[in-house]
Amino acid sequence: MRSLNALLRALRTRRNKHGGNGTIAESGHPGLADLLEAARAPATPEELAGEKEVVAAFVAHRRRAARSSRRHRTKAKIRAVLVPVTAGLALLIFAGTGVAARTGNLPQEAQQRAHRLFSALGVPAPRTGNPVTPSPSPTLPGPRPSLDVTALTWCQAWSGPPTLSREDRRKLSAAAGGEDGIDEYCRALHRSASAQPPDAPSPAPSPAAPPSVEPPSAEPQPSGVPTTPGPAATREPGRPTQPGRAPTAPPSRKPPKPTHTGKPTGTPGEGRKARPNAANQTASPSVAATPTAEAQSDPHE
Amino acid sequence: MPDDELTDALRAAQHGDDAGFALLWRTHHPSVLRYLRVVAGDHAEDAASETWLHVIRDLHRFHGDHDNFRGWLFRIARHRGIDEQRRRSRTRETATPPTRNAPDAAAEAAEGAATSWALAVIADLPADQAEAVMLRVVIGLDVATTAGILGKKPGAVRIATMRGLRRLATHPQIRTREGV
Numbered sequence A: 001m002r003s004l005n006a007l008l009r010a011l012r013t014r015r016n017k018h019g020g021n022g023t024i025a026e027s028g029h030p031g032l033a034d035l036l037e038a039a040r041a042p043a044t045p046e047e048l049a050g051e052k053e054v055v056a057a058f059v060a061h062r063r064r065a066a067r068s069s070r071r072h073r074t075k076a077k078i079r080a081v082l083v084p085v086t087a088g089l090a091l092l093i094f095a096g097t098g099v100a101a102r103t104g105n106l107p108q109e110a111q112q113r114a115h116r117l118f119s120a121l122g123v124p125a126p127r128t129g130n131p132v133t134p135s136p137s138p139t140l141p142g143p144r145p146s147l148d149v150t151a152l153t154w155c156q157a158w159s160g161p162p163t164l165s166r167e168d169r170r171k172l173s174a175a176a177g178g179e180d181g182i183d184e185y186c187r188a189l190h191r192s193a194s195a196q197p198p199d200a201p202s203p204a205p206s207p208a209a210p211p212s213v214e215p216p217s218a219e220p221q222p223s224g225v226p227t228t229p230g231p232a233a234t235r236e237p238g239r240p241t242q243p244g245r246a247p248t249a250p251p252s253r254k255p256p257k258p259t260h261t262g263k264p265t266g267t268p269g270e271g272r273k274a275r276p277n278a279a280n281q282t283a284s285p286s287v288a289a290t291p292t293a294e295a296q297s298d299p300h301e
Numbered sequence B: 001m002p003d004d005e006l007t008d009a010l011r012a013a014q015h016g017d018d019a020g021f022a023l024l025w026r027t028h029h030p031s032v033l034r035y036l037r038v039v040a041g042d043h044a045e046d047a048a049s050e051t052w053l054h055v056i057r058d059l060h061r062f063h064g065d066h067d068n069f070r071g072w073l074f075r076i077a078r079h080r081g082i083d084e085q086r087r088r089s090r091t092r093e094t095a096t097p098p099t100r101n102a103p104d105a106a107a108e109a110a111e112g113a114a115t116s117w118a119l120a121v122i123a124d125l126p127a128d129q130a131e132a133v134m135l136r137v138v139i140g141l142d143v144a145t146t147a148g149i150l151g152k153k154p155g156a157v158r159i160a161t162m163r164g165l166r167r168l169a170t171h172p173q174i175r176t177r178e179g180v
Helices: A002-018 A024-028 A030-039 A051-103 A108-121 A143-159 A166-176 A182-199 A205-218 A231-235 A241-245 A256-261 A274-283 A291-300 B003-014 B018-061 B066-091 B111-123 B127-138 B143-150 B154-169 B172-179
Strands: none
Touching: A030 B111, A030 B127, A030 B154, A030 B172, A051 A108, A051 B018, A143 A166, A143 A182, A166 A182, B003 B018, B003 B066, B018 B066, B018 B111, B018 B127, B066 B143, B111 B127, B111 B154, B127 B143, B127 B154, B143 B154
């Protein structure tokens, strides 16, 4: 405003020369006043010609905006319903699966997988009662015998001369629940270890059993093929293995057969009939320790 | 036109009333068009259309009274005018002659012609002075609003206005008019 006043003052000095009167710019400079007046003139009809078009554009835009906002609102409404429902459903499924896994109610396969992934969260392995899945057996009972065996060796070291290392000793006392409980723990362990063989044909007793049964089989063998130390070789001659079983087998067997084939060996071994049995035996590592299984398989023939 | 009435019209237009919008348009369109004649020359009509389309699109987002609306409107008009000018000069390099020849005032008696002449004379000024004279003196915006529109400090606007008026006063055609 100040600069304009300065300008107007300047204009006033000129106006004085002209001796005009009235308002500032106009009086001071008629030409300038006319110019500004012309520039400020009321609107001409041409200038206002486009009103209809502009107002039509305005109305069209409002309608479009209203429609799009309505569509927007319905979309938002649908979303407002759909999102919580979907989220709730997903949560329900997730939580249900979690609970089922935690309580071990999933189907075998799924439970197994869940156990493998989330065992840290307490997801149990599938119940092993079902014979269909062989996998659970290696996972669950696997680690326990190994612990027992190591604990057993610790116990032996503990009772014998002081050969137990400090680390092992710490572990043993931890397993026994204290230094004082070690003796009791070891005794219990020994008891359970000695009780194990009779009730289960587990691999533990097999190494112990063969020596007692095998020697008799080795003696009659010389008449047969000499190269028969392994279980694979027992298949070929057929006879040599049978004599080994001879002391155990006869009770379950019918006597007529030995007369048919047994020529070099004086034992009541069975010639041809022995072969399937031999195949049976090779399947299991403990050859002579499975008399009951043999006895069962024989009647089929 | 009282400001209150125009503020009401603005509110009505913002709520979708076409009568209110029409009143705003009738009130301001001549000024916008004349200002754009100075800024964008021959492309003023197109720039004015663009301006009003922009106003229609963003009117619901505008906050303020009628004075604010005027400032907003002319800021949009300025940008649209500059855009239009730039686009035309890019497509036709020779489209903008450096000097516009103002129509002879004596020859044109009609009122619209006088307005065109006046605008042409003002457009002959350097751009910043021409805009300052248009917004401050012809349209009558205050210094702060004009400074906001032009992106300048108020002092610079004052100086540009003063220099523009002084230069207009020394314009040959005005001097000849002075003698009439």
